[in-house]
Amino acid sequence: MFENKERTEIEKLGEFGLIDYLTKNIIINNPSTVKGAGDDAAVLNFSGKKTLISTDLLLEGIHFDLAYTPLKHLGYKAIQVNLSDIYAMNGTVGQVTVSLGLSSKFPLEAVEELYEGMLLACKKYNVDIVGGDTSASKQGLVISVTSIGYADDEEICYRNTANEGDLICVSGDLGGAYVGLQLLEREKKIFLENPAVQPDLEGKDYIVERQLKPEARRDIVLLLKDLGIKPTAMIDISDGLSSDLMHICRQSEKGCSLYEEKIPLDPMTYETAREFNLDPTVCALSGGEDYELLFTVSQSDYEKIKNNSDISIIGHINEKASGMNLISKSGNVHPLKAQGWNAFSQP
Amino acid sequence: MFENKERTEIEKLGEFGLIDYLTKNIIINNPSTVKGAGDDAAVLNFSGKKTLISTDLLLEGIHFDLAYTPLKHLGYKAIQVNLSDIYAMNGTVGQVTVSLGLSSKFPLEAVEELYEGMLLACKKYNVDIVGGDTSASKQGLVISVTSIGYADDEEICYRNTANEGDLICVSGDLGGAYVGLQLLEREKKIFLENPAVQPDLEGKDYIVERQLKPEARRDIVLLLKDLGIKPTAMIDISDGLSSDLMHICRQSEKGCSLYEEKIPLDPMTYETAREFNLDPTVCALSGGEDYELLFTVSQSDYEKIKNNSDISIIGHINEKASGMNLISKSGNVHPLKAQGWNAFSQP
Numbered sequence: 190m191f192e193n194k195e196r197t198e199i200e201k202l203g204e205f206g207l208i209d210y211l212t213k214n215i216i217i218n219n220p221s222t223v224k225g226a227g228d229d230a231a232v233l234n235f236s237g238k239k240t241l242i243s244t245d246l247l248l249e250g251i252h253f254d255l256a257y258t259p260l261k262h263l264g265y266k267a268i269q270v271n272l273s274d275i276y277a278m279n280g281t282v283g284q285v286t287v288s289l290g291l292s293s294k295f296p297l298e299a300v301e302e303l304y305e306g307m308l309l310a311c312k313k314y315n316v317d318i319v320g321g322d323t324s325a326s327k328q329g330l331v332i333s334v335t336s337i338g339y340a341d342d343e344e345i346c347y348r349n350t351a352n353e354g355d356l357i358c359v360s361g362d363l364g365g366a367y368v369g370l371q372l373l374e375r376e377k378k379i380f381l382e383n384p385a386v387q388p389d390l391e392g393k394d395y396i397v398e399r400q401l402k403p404e405a406r407r408d409i410v411l412l413l414k415d416l417g418i419k420p421t422a423m424i425d426i427s428d429g430l431s432s433d434l435m436h437i438c439r440q441s442e443k444g445c446s447l448y449e450e451k452i453p454l455d456p457m458t459y460e461t462a463r464e465f466n467l468d469p470t471v472c473a474l475s476g477g478e479d480y481e482l483l484f485t486v487s488q489s490d491y492e493k494i495k496n497n498s499d500i501s502i503i504g505h506i507n508e509k510a511s512g513m514n515l516i517s518k519s520g521n522v523h524p525l526k527a528q529g530w531n532a533f534s535q536p
Numbered sequence: 537m538f539e540n541k542e543r544t545e546i547e548k549l550g551e552f553g554l555i556d557y558l559t560k561n562i563i564i565n566n567p568s569t570v571k572g573a574g575d576d577a578a579v580l581n582f583s584g585k586k587t588l589i590s591t592d593l594l595l596e597g598i599h600f601d602l603a604y605t606p607l608k609h610l611g612y613k614a615i616q617v618n619l620s621d622i623y624a625m626n627g628t629v630g631q632v633t634v635s636l637g638l639s640s641k642f643p644l645e646a647v648e649e650l651y652e653g654m655l656l657a658c659k660k661y662n663v664d665i666v667g668g669d670t671s672a673s674k675q676g677l678v679i680s681v682t683s684i685g686y687a688d689d690e691e692i693c694y695r696n697t698a699n700e701g702d703l704i705c706v707s708g709d710l711g712g713a714y715v716g717l718q719l720l721e722r723e724k725k726i727f728l729e730n731p732a733v734q735p736d737l738e739g740k741d742y743i744v745e746r747q748l749k750p751e752a753r754r755d756i757v758l759l760l761k762d763l764g765i766k767p768t769a770m771i772d773i774s775d776g777l778s779s780d781l782m783h784i785c786r787q788s789e790k791g792c793s794l795y796e797e798k799i800p801l802d803p804m805t806y807e808t809a810r811e812f813n814l815d816p817t818v819c820a821l822s823g824g825e826d827y828e829l830l831f832t833v834s835q836s837d838y839e840k841i842k843n844n845s846d847i848s849i850i851g852h853i854n855e856k857a858s859g860m861n862l863i864s865k866s867g868n869v870h871p872l873k874a875q876g877w878n879a880f881s882q883p
Contacts, residue, residue, distance in 0.1 A: 205874075223586060227787070228695050229624035229771060230590035230685065239570060240587050243577035244667060244682055246635040250674040277576035288593040288680055320591060327597040328675030333635055335591055335682040338577065348575050424576060440574070527552075 197297035207323050210297070211304055215318050221283045221339065222317045231319035233284060233337060239345060241338040243274035249329030256380075257373045257388075260299055262401040264306025267332045270427065272314055273405035273480045275338035277425035279346040279413075282314060282338040287321040290331030303332075314407060346423035346484065349440035355421050355485035357445060357504040358494065360409045362453040363430055364469060367476025368461045369393070369400030375465075395457050403480040409499065410482075416493045420484035429477040432527040435513055437485065444511040447504040447525065450518050474515070474525075544644035554670050557644070558651055562665050568630045568686065569664045578666035580631060580684060586692060588685040590621035596676030603727075604720045604735075607646055609748045611653025614679045617774065619661055620752035620827045622685035624772035626693040626760075629661060629685040634668040637678030650679075661754060693770035693831065696787035702768050702832035704792060704851040705841065707756045709800040710777055711816060714823025715808045716740070716747030722812075742804050750827040756846065757829075763840045767831035776824040779874040782860055784832065791858040794851040794872065797865050821862070821872075 202210060212226045224232040233240075247253060247267050255263075268285060275282045287307060291300060311318055316336075376388040390397055405425075413420065422441060424433045430452065438445050452473050462469040485506055486494060494500055504516075513525040549557060559573045571579040580587075594600060594614050602610075615632060622629045634654060638647060658665055663683075723735040737744055752772075760767065769788060771780045777799065785792050799820050809816040832853055833841060841847055851863075860872040 224694065229621040230588040230627070230683075232625070232692060233587040233589065234689075235582070235587060237584055240580040240582060240684070241577040242580065242631070242633060242667060242682070242684055244633045244635055244669055244680070246637055246669040246671050246678065246680055248637050248671055248673050248675065248678065251637075251672050274576040278579070280577070284589070286589060286591045286682060288591055290593055290595050290598075290678070320589060322591055322593040324593050324595055325598055326595050326675065331593065331595065331637070331675070331678055333591070333593055333678075333680035335589070335633060336577075337587070337589055342581075345579060347571065 200293070202297065207297075207300070211300070211323070214304070214308060217317050218315055219283045219317050222319055225317055225319040226321070231284065231286070233319070235283070235339040238339040239342055241275050241278050241280045241340060242335065243271060244333065244335040245271050245274070247332040249331070254377070255330070256377050258401060260302035261306035261309075264303040265310045265402055267334050268307050268310035268316070269403050269405045270480060271334040271336040272310075272316065272407070273425040273427070275336050276405055276407050276410045277346070277423050277482060278338070278340065279344050279410055279420065279423060280338040280340035282316050282336050284317045284319040284337040285311065286335045287318055288333040289321070289323050290326030291323065292326045292329055295330065314405070344419070346420045348422055348424050348437050351422035351437050351441035351443055351485040351506045352487070353443060353506055353508050354488055355506040356488060356491060356494075356502050357434065357447065357483070357485055357506060358500050358502050359426070359430065359453065359481055359483050360406050360500055361479070361481040362455040362458065363426065363479050363481060364462065364472035364476045365396045365399035365455055365458040366403060366478035367472045368458050368465070368467070369396035369398070371465050371467070372397060372461060373400060393457065393461065395455060396461055400478065403478065405480055406482045412497070412499070418486055418490045418493055420486055423482060423484035426479045426481045426483050427477055429475040430483065431474040431525050432477070433483050435525055435527050437483070438506070438513050441506070442509050444507040444509050445504055445513050446507060447515050449515060451501060451503040453501040547640070549644065551670055554644075554647070558647070558670070561651070561655060564664050565662055566630045566664050569666055572664055572666040573668070578631065578633070580666070582630070582686040585686040586689055588622050588625050588627045588687060589682065590618060591680065591682040592618050592621070594679040596678070601724070602677070603724050605748060607649035608653035608656075611650040612657045612749055614681050615654050615657035615663070616750050616752045617827060618681040618683040619657075619663065619754070620772040620774070622683050623752055623754050623757045624693070624770050624829060625685070625687065626691050626757055626767065626770060627685040627687035629663050629683050631664045631666040631684040632658065633682045634665055635680040636668070636670050637673030637675070638670065639673045639676050642677065661752070691766065693767045695769055695771050695784050698769035698784050698788035698790055698832040698853045699834070700790060700853055700855050701835055702853040703835060703838060703841075703849050704781065704794065704830070704832055704853065705847050705849050706773070706777065706800065706828055706830050707753050707847055708826070708828040709802040709805065710773065710826050710828060711809065711819035711823045712743045712746035712802055712805040713750060713825035714819045715805050715812070715814070716743035716745070718812050718814070719744060719808060720747060740804065740808065742802060743808055747825065750825065752827055753829045759844070759846070765833055765837045765840055767833055770829060770831035773826045773828045773830050774824055775874075776822040777830065778821040778872045779824070780830050782872055782874050784830070785853070785860050788853070789856050791854040791856050792851055792860050793854060794862050796862060798848060798850040800848040
């Protein structure tokens with residue numbers, strides 16, 4: 190993969206050399222970062238606000254395939270998926286820690302690309318990298334990111350606080366990341382069968398990017414604040430609309446009605462799903478990795494939210510006894526199923 | 537390894553099932569834990585204190601060998617090495633997050649053992665597990681722990697604040713974890729050559745435990761508070777006395793004199809090192825993984841600290857120009873070398 194490029198073995202630098210090399214490009218931007226990388230622990234000052242912590246583990250061969258994932262995109266995504274969790278609490282991210290396990294197939298130049306994507310994501314979202322760990326890995330690339338955020342107590346949105354009658358809302362559109370993945374997997378297969386064939390991703394930029402380079406929806410958190418809306422419950426869509434909506438309902442001890450016709454789909458997602466003989470609605474319900482925000486708001490907020498092109502109202506919260514249901518376009522009622530992505534049942 | 541025991545495949549439970557299974561035993565003890573596992577992020581309340589964050593990545597085949605590491609001990613150690621970083625800041629640990637990457641060779645019973653060790657360590661040190669991530673792994677066992685602590689601003693001990701004339705102190709004794717590892721590696725080799733031979737670790741409990749089941753020195757942090765001493769700089773010994781003392785000196789822009797005869801060695805460490813034809817002093821200087829606290833105190837604190845059996849005064853901080861030196865038992869002066877453990881140059 191890196192044969193034609195400059196190749197510096199990491200072993201030459203050693204662990205401290207690598208850490209020095211990586212941390213020299215880190216710029217601390219947040220006043221809440223008292224002390225970043227370089228001591229036993231980072232020191233943060235959230236002056237009276239609540240601290241929010243979330244962590245994700247990304248493993249080669251499980252969460253990403255380096256055959257079609259550029260390392261810079263992977264670094265960018267590794268940060269985004271973690272920030273998304275803090276935004277889903279209605280918080281602000283201040284810092285991340287980044288741990289890397291690197292197999293010897295990775296030269297320094299590869300680590301640099303990965304880190305470049307991470308730094309880009311951090312810069313864009315005003316987040317400081319304040320520590321981490323690096324190690325050799327015997328098999329593949331291991332990425333562990335922990336994000337640290339903050340919020341005032343009354344701002345925080347939990348999953349278990351949706352109320353009967355609340356409107357169910359979602360940002361952006363769904364299913365694109367999953368359909369993009371199908372496209373990348375198909376092109377990988379074609380390439381493996383005949384390396385002379387160039388990948389055909391023309392005109393598919395949007396859904397490929399949804400898979401490779403998602404954006405955490407900080408803009409939605411800010412928009413809701415501007416609109417004067419505090420969601421009654423919120424979660425980010427990592428496992429799929431169905432699975433994540435069920436988390437809100439179960440934890441809130443409520444039911445829901447989700448309307449198939451209201452689920453936002455990008456035309457490219459719709460068309461490409463059809464090309465693959467996939468049901469676009471199923472892609473949205475169970476595809477996952479969209480990193481959109483799924484939230485509930487009080488009915489009294491309807492006027493404030495109804496005209497936002499980036500937010501769709503897709504259903505409402507009911508009493509628990511009514512169950513968690515999908516109302517199909519033809520009006521049939523189907524119980525929701527959590528067919529979200531399961532890291533333990535991959536082929 | 538798990539052939540004779542009950543075996544439940546993790547795939548059967550799925551990711552959410554596993555998380556539910558693991559989190560059901562978590563008891564939240566700290567008032568600073570507002571919300572633990574079960575939402576997008578944990579919510580913590582450090583009411584005005586500074587937040588401390590540290591993270592470590594432990595990879596199978598690099599940081600541990602399951603041939604001689606009981607999983608319960610491994611879980612215990614994974615927590616301890618992380619807590620140690622927060623204590624090295626002179627802080628209190630409140631929470632940890634735990635991410636696990638599990639290869640299919642691990643049945644649920646194995647994960648349970650690992651987690652049992654983690655819960656034991658957390659209970660003993662009054663730490664809450666507030667989140668994490670679980671995933672399948674194609675690359676052996678992956679453990680990523682992030683610890684979150686807090687301290688008043690004026691309590692925090694950095695690495696870069698040692699002053700000329702300060703006394704260099706270390707808790708406990710050194711080199712035991714490294715010599716214990718040599719013993720375990722020898723017994724593994726013998727076992728692989730002849731599985732009928734039982735491991736001969738008799739009478740070596742102390743150093744084997746130093747390797748397999750280290751204890752973070754919270755007691756020293758509390759002792760120093762009782763004695764009315766605030767270290768001028770502090771670090772925990774993970775890479776080895778030499779490497780970690782050099783971190784303090786370099787970051788403080790100072791030199792040091794370290795006296796070989798003052799380095800605390802347990803008799804069993806000394807004797808066993810000799811059996812392996814190893815220099816016990818080199819084991820202490822470069823062995824690492826002792827998780828003792830290395831700190832500097834003002835000379836004016838000498839009277840307060842001198843009679844503590846658990847703290848050794850091993851040298852003093854000098855001006856930078858004098859260099860970082862080891863004074864041997866025979867009075868010779870050798871520049872210190874950082875031959876700490878390097879995860880990138882393992883065989």
